[in-house]
Amino acid sequence: MGDFYQNGIITTLHNLSTRSLREVEADLGRFALSRPMGLILPCLYSELKTEAMPNILEELKKVKYLKQIIVGLDRATESEYRKAIQFFSDLPVKPKILWNDGPRLRSIDRQLGELNLSPQDQGKGRNVWFCMGFALATREAEAIAMHDCDILTYERGLLARLIYPVANPNFNYQFWKGYYARVANGKINGRVSRLLVTPLLRSLKKVCGPLDFIEYLDSYRYPLAGEFSFRNDVMNDIRIPSDWGLEIGVLSEMTRNYSTKRLCQVDIADLYDHKHQELSADDSAGLSKMSIDITKAIFRKLATNGVIFNKESFRTVKATYFRIALDFVETYRHDAEFNGLTLDIDNEERAVELFAKNIMKAGESFLDNPMETPFIPSWNRVNSAIPELQYQLKQAVQEDMEEFS
DSSP states (O other): OOOOOOOSSSEEEOOOSOSOHHHHHHHHHHHTTTSOEEEEEEEEGGGGGSSHHHHHHHHHTTOOSEEEEEEEEESOOHHHHHHHHHHTTTSSSOOEEEETTSHHHHHHHHHHHTTTOSOSSOSHHHHHHHHHHHHHHHOOOSEEEEOOSOBTTOOHHHHHHHHHHHHOTTOOOSEEEEEEOOEETTEEOOHHIIIIIHHHHHHHHHHHOOOHHHHHHHTOSSTTOSOEEEETTHHHHOOOBSSTTHHHHHHHHHHHHSOGGGEEEEEEESSOOBOOOOOOSOTTSHHHHHHHHHHHHHHHHHHHTTOOOOHHHHHHHHHHHHHHHHHHHHHHHHHHHHTTOBOOHHHHHHHHHHHHHHHHHHHHHHHHOTTOOOBOOOHHHHHHHOTTHHHHHHHHHHHHHHHHO
16 A cells, blocks of 8 residues: 655655556656657666566567667677567567677777776666667657666556656656565565665764755665666766666766756555575675675765765764664564564674675775776766767667667
8 A cells, every 4th residue: 555655855756556557658658749758778688588577578568658768788799689689679669779798889988998988897887878878869768767677576567657757748857766665575675775775874864963965865765776767868967886886876966966856756666576686795796795885875975065084983884873773673573574574683684794894894995095986977078078979879789780680
């Protein structure tokens, strides 16, 4: 059952279950006449072979209001790129597939690298950035949604609710973030959001005092959701991280560029499940690296707002976080029991212990690398440096599609 409570400083639109999907899609069909819509799908080739992606494809075949679909394909050989073109060929809109590992896009990447404009890290952030550049080059869609390709519980209503606010000409939102309950198979999931981000924000409130950015970030019900939508002009100025800090980085950029009255979140799914990251002490992978990157992204943004950090302040944040996070574990235990769900207390507290250590590691990294530039340059800057690059990107994708189809 949905609720209609508004908390924080951004608008929340709820799923109150009063409208059918058919009605929502009928509206979107009308909106599409004046505001064309697009979808960005960043994915690994390996995800095409998972349980999630074939179901996502079947659901997208039923969507009639999209004008453009952009697929960012990572870690694919030439033969795999050919297979990917065939895999997506049954969609009602012929998708444009960016072969990020192909020679044409690699050549563009090298051109960017010569001017220190190329994304430094491989990963989702880099993939999304190139997809945004292609969307700007084609200018086919005015309202664009993006979601992950590992959603096991996907149904097309998720996309309809996600894109509706930026597609509706009667709304003035520039950016829209999805949220949902991370519950599946009788368990509460979403450990990084539940046990790291929310307790960390609450601890920063105690240590640093009331700050607009912390209140803003804490207003999002699921800040790490990979599903969001936006107007196409948002992509010109946005600077996003190329690491696991992507979602936090995008939210940071939105509040930097727009009033909170132009930002919103929407309930897009009753239940949501996707590929889970392993709880590992390896700082180069899994939840450990994710937690470090996310924490650094938050620290960087607070520093740009004038917050001064040192080793002692990070120790205080870590100690405050640890106590608050353990209290949250108890709260979620009660919530799980009340709803007949399971919650492994040992694993929950092990996650809290790992995250506490990684808060210190993130703080040390932040202090040790003051000249670090974690953000990918905006497309406005790229266009200023290489005015013809977006055209080259558009041509490269088109030539790849023609040669390997």
